[in-house]
Amino acid sequence: MSAGQRVFVTGGASGLGRALAEGYAREGARVLIGDVNAARGEEALAALRALQPEAHYLHCDVTREEDLQAAAQWMQANWGGADLVINNAGVADMGPVEAMPLADWEWMVQINLLGVVRGCKAFIPMLKRQRGGALLNIASMAGLVHPPFAGAYNATKAAVVALSETLKAELEPDGVRVAVACPAFFRTNLGESLRTRDPRYARWMKKLVDESKIDADSVARSIREGVARGEFRILTHPAARRFWLLKRLLPYRLYEAAMRRAGGRGRARSQPADGPRSA
Numbered sequence: 001m002s003a004g005q006r007v008f009v010t011g012g013a014s015g016l017g018r019a020l021a022e023g024y025a026r027e028g029a030r031v032l033i034g035d036v037n038a039a040r041g042e043e044a045l046a047a048l049r050a051l052q053p054e055a056h057y058l059h060c061d062v063t064r065e066e067d068l069q070a071a072a073q074w075m076q077a078n079w080g081g082a083d084l085v086i087n088n089a090g091v092a093d094m095g096p097v098e099a100m101p102l103a104d105w106e107w108m109v110q111i112n113l114l115g116v117v118r119g120c121k122a123f124i125p126m127l128k129r130q131r132g133g134a135l136l137n138i139a140s141m142a143g144l145v146h147p148p149f150a151g152a153y154n155a156t157k158a159a160v161v162a163l164s165e166t167l168k169a170e171l172e173p174d175g176v177r178v179a180v181a182c183p184a185f186f187r188t189n190l191g192e193s194l195r196t197r198d199p200r201y202a203r204w205m206k207k208l209v210d211e212s213k214i215d216a217d218s219v220a221r222s223i224r225e226g227v228a229r230g231e232f233r234i235l236t237h238p239a240a241r242r243f244w245l246l247k248r249l250l251p252y253r254l255y256e257a258a259m260r261r262a263g264g265r266g267r268a269r270s271q272p273a274d275g276p277r278s279a
Helices: 015-026 038-051 065-079 102-130 151-174 199-210 216-229 238-249 252-270
Strands: 006-010 030-035 056-059 084-087 134-138 177-181
Touching: 006 015, 006 065, 006 102, 015 030, 015 038, 015 084, 015 216, 030 038, 030 065, 038 056, 056 065, 065 102, 084 102, 102 134, 102 151, 134 151, 134 216, 151 177, 177 216, 238 252
Parallel strands: 006 030, 006 084, 030 056, 084 134, 134 177
Antiparallel strands: none
């Protein structure tokens, strides 16, 4: 149960972040959402306050350490601390590794990886002082199973998994729990942040998202249930969980063959009707 908990969510104004925020608010938690989009932040806050009147919104850009520090200071000053910090904000990009500009790699590292690092650094001192609380980092199945044409996304999400494993070992003696959630594709607005310069990969991403039978509320519910059970690695999609087990248990060449087949499907889906064309 989340009644009375104090929860902070980055990227909390839309998508999975908003679904997590609303789920915890519905259970009685006080929720602070941080987001760079002020209009969506105010819209999400109105919905949250209908569920829990003490909900609050702060402008928060996870590329700015001072914004995360301000969120931690706000929670300490107004709610006396935090029980759950959710580092959720993230962006996506797709395309062959050699075609993706270095600036796009840096953009994804700044948000997907260093945004999580900044959130952890801002709140860990508070959680240690409390001798309790939890960090929940939102990674992706792409952090465990690495599909083609998503090199930067895979790399940043794998880094979030590695960071979370490191933090789990470091913070257990202080009574601070760590979890990492690894959802697969689900219906959300992640495609809005897609920066790919090739519309074919944008179409592929949209297709994967739109055709998913799972929505953000379902994923958020699975994550909340995993956190409540004290799970460390939270896998929200049964089919993706099976694929990860295959990667771990089968000879690597069989997993590699499956990745090649996935890459072939991606190439086919990303080609225009009249065949390949130069970028």
